[in-house]
Amino acid sequence: MRKLLVGLSVLTLAVGFSSLTARASTTGFVLGGGTSGGITFTPTGGGNQSMSLPGTNTGIATGKGSLVGTNGFYFLDGGPVALKNIAADNVPPFLAFFTASGTLNFEIDSNSTDTGTDILLGTLTLVNLTQFGGSGATDIFATVDMHITAGTAQPTFGTLGIARFIIDLTGTGYLPTASGPTTATFESGSFDVAPEPTSMLLFGSGLLAITIMLRRQLRVF
Numbered sequence: 001m002r003k004l005l006v007g008l009s010v011l012t013l014a015v016g017f018s019s020l021t022a023r024a025s026t027t028g029f030v031l032g033g034g035t036s037g038g039i040t041f042t043p044t045g046g047g048n049q050s051m052s053l054p055g056t057n058t059g060i061a062t063g064k065g066s067l068v069g070t071n072g073f074y075f076l077d078g079g080p081v082a083l084k085n086i087a088a089d090n091v092p093p094f095l096a097f098f099t100a101s102g103t104l105n106f107e108i109d110s111n112s113t114d115t116g117t118d119i120l121l122g123t124l125t126l127v128n129l130t131q132f133g134g135s136g137a138t139d140i141f142a143t144v145d146m147h148i149t150a151g152t153a154q155p156t157f158g159t160l161g162i163a164r165f166i167i168d169l170t171g172t173g174y175l176p177t178a179s180g181p182t183t184a185t186f187e188s189g190s191f192d193v194a195p196e197p198t199s200m201l202l203f204g205s206g207l208l209a210i211t212i213m214l215r216r217q218l219r220v221f
Contacts, residue, residue, distance in 0.1 A: 028193055038057035050080045052081075097131075106120070145163075
């Protein structure tokens, strides 16, 4: 009975730590679909690519979590971003992995003409991409760190947030073997508060405690 109570206590703590981490990412913005054809991938040799934004990619930004009601429009420009293909990790023609170098500018403004109040302002870096191909469609999932420099919502995020983008490459095939420029469309995304290191540490501690408990129980049986 005592072991059961200890086990339940550890499990409760771990679930609590997990919830802490989850809550850290519930505040932010949902990014709607952006400018059609606003992103271009150009082969640079060896399966590598250059990602550029010929113009400013823009769409709606809807607040979530504690930012519900704080809505606006996002603006993405800058680059190009150099994408280096990690050929050893690829699974042709289904998966392709790229690491990136370069910077994009990101802003959320209160109106669609970018002349209102800055809600968030900063630069995006570490744009590492993974291509998933299937059923004639190819999606690029990008996770980037945003270094926030200004905006009315800056106190909520601090200096760093995490953005996730889904870029639609429908019908273009496997990027590392692309022979010419490929036009893509920003499909959707999100921008969230970066998980706090202390929350991640607590979550890891909870998982470690569960592992130790289960190993001890297995030894008993």
